Amino acid sequence: MRGSFDNSLNLTKLIIKRERLMTPLWIIMLVLFSVGIAVGMGDMFPAEARQALAETLNNPAMVAMMGPIFGADNFTIGAMYGTLMMLWIVMTVAVMNIFFIVRHTRADEERGRVEVIRSLPTGRIANLNAAVISAVAINAVLGLLTSFCLYIINVETIDLAGSLLSGAAVFASGLLFAAIAAVFSQLSASSRGAVGYSFLALGVFYMMRAAGDINAEILSLLSPLGLVQRSQFFIENNWLPTIVILIQAAAVFAIAYTLNAKRDLGQGILPARPGRSEASKMMRSQFGLSFRLVKNTLITWLIVMFLLGASYGSIMGDIDTFVSESEFYQALIGAVEGFSTAEMFTSMVNSIMALMAMIPLLIIALKLRSEEKEHRAEVVLSGVVPRINHLAGYAILAFIASLLLQLATALGLFLAIEAVLPGGTTLGFLLRANLVYLPALWVKIGIAILLTGLLPKITSVVWGYFAFSFFTVFLGRILNLPNWIANLSPFAFIPELPVDSINYAPLTVLTVIAVVLTAAGLVFYRKRDMDY
């Protein structure tokens, strides 16, 4: 077909114009995050501590989570950075690319913005091509900045060769996930579907490498996440993974282009199933509609939490063997008398799972805001239901969801632990250990509701706060953050059972804070104008 790419450059200019704020922000945050951690590691870990950490991390559970510990016999700062951080940096870059590509291809198409563009003398693939050109440019900037900044922080073992490879790996894997998102944008007729499938792919790649890193190397090589880790940044500096990933990206892009050239505008390749012609009884109420809108998210995440809980539970058997062999691990985790190792490990898992639960909870709590931005809330608000009920409905849904999600985790953990270590724990304990996180989750929901009511333009700030909590809880375990930083997150006040015992005072305070935030959000919401 002639002229399939016509006007790609003009459309690229359009994308860059539209992205003038969002993408620079992403890039700056990403570079600050990845380079900041490199600086922090250098300051916080003297050589012996690093060496100890390397040995500590070298157990199946941590390997499943973080990847294989390369360079453990001489765990330099560079080796530690490459081993522990590159996976997470690549995954964050993947997320950026998925959102970017879907935003400029399927989402625009779904919203009918591509229709006039396509009626002009622009090629059939031009819109996708423009998004891809922009993605190449963005990932190149990101990669170069990463290389440059890593090099200039002047940490001895973070050398030029490794910095260059790190930047190149970021560039290549960013593009691969852009390509994957581009394919799913052709397959699925909705942007939600395209983002969902892309994240599913990311999740599957993570699980593949987790399984692969424990006992089936081939799975890790098939997963780009596992592959990229085998670059052995700042140790071997192997360029092969980056080259392979670039080739994969090119191949996947080619698939996306081919699919795009063949299909109708607005259509996906996977069939969309027809909806129901009449609203079910539930849908006819305000709350019912809200429920319907978040139902799929909630169900998906309940399954995810259950499975994640179960997969953590299932490695409990290995934990015991490992702990009996490693003094370091005994020192770190088995120090409290009277508790089984499995219970100790569980307490760490619980905090990570509570953080995971925040993702669907924030999606639900911010649902009204996203509906409002799409102008859909207007129709509902023009009905007879008082406005405040609308937001209150989502708040209630989020509170109920928090309970369900924590129950799903506890149940998944319990069933898996029962399978590998019969009698190793009790359901009652796991329930208490997980439900005790609820007040912290509620505070975050409260913040989301408050922002929806008071500062709707910046509701996404709550995601930043979530990322911060994630950082303090998850990395804090490895990096030993100062207390005052950790205490900025509500999770710091949650007792980790069974090491800590339940103290109701901070839990009550958190609950009260959550209620006040939510109530304030509702009151402000009633007073404010619609805002897009």
Added chain:
Amino acid sequence: MTKKIGSETVKINNLTKRFGSFTALNGVNLTITEGEVFGLIGPNGAGKTTTIRTLLGILQATSGNASVFGMDAWKDAVEIHKRIAYVPGDVNLWPNLTGGEVIDLFLGLRGKHEKIRRDKLLKAFDLDPTKKCRTYSKGNRQKVALIAAFASDADLFILDEPTSGLDPLMERIFQECVLEQKNKGKGVLLSSHILSEVERLCDRVGIIREGKIVETGTLDELRHLTRITMSIETERPITDIAQIAGIHDLMEDQGIVSFQVDADEMANVVSHIARFKVKKIESNPPKLEDLFMRHYDINGGA
């Protein structure tokens, strides 16, 4: 207005389009000649938009074919698009660009920037180009697309219910724009269900229903297919009128006879009633509306 018989700008041949198992277009045939304003009318879901999107090459025909300027609508889309301008019924724009930026983008993608026409049209349509698209109403978004279309020097304008969000004043401006293009000899394909608009603007009309063109022709030709309503008062009572072919819905009330008559039986009827000394005669020519209703009335129509 008499038209030179030009070449065919649009030719649709037995076009069928399925979405999965649903048949949206079922053997559409349609020809539009150069310099003609063609009205495509039909109720919601009849297949107007699907026909147009296939013509634009953004949907691929399941079978049959569509060509514009003698080129294949799917394969030569880009070439064709250099000479056509399209306004969709539902215009969606980028919330963080201004109306002016979007118009310039659309014109820029054509490669020609007609600044003078653009500014004239902005004024005529009374659109503030400095506002972000997120603040525009449906009508304003439609104006953006209309301005970008009419500021171009396209040879064929494809307009899909372009006035559904405009107020009557703006609708007038729109009609003037169409007439201006028509006078320049440009072709227009206008899909609409506002019949007065179609009556005012179009040389020929096609009626589409459930994915099939059920009628095409000039307005005059179509009127022949429909019935004229007459009411007559005569000095002597009319007899035998019910026997004349083509008379329907005959009624009599205080000496006034009213009925509908098939357009092509008119001559017979007139010569028959002349014998009874006509005092008063009223006849209402068929409106497109009646024609439309005849095809769509769920109760079976007239």
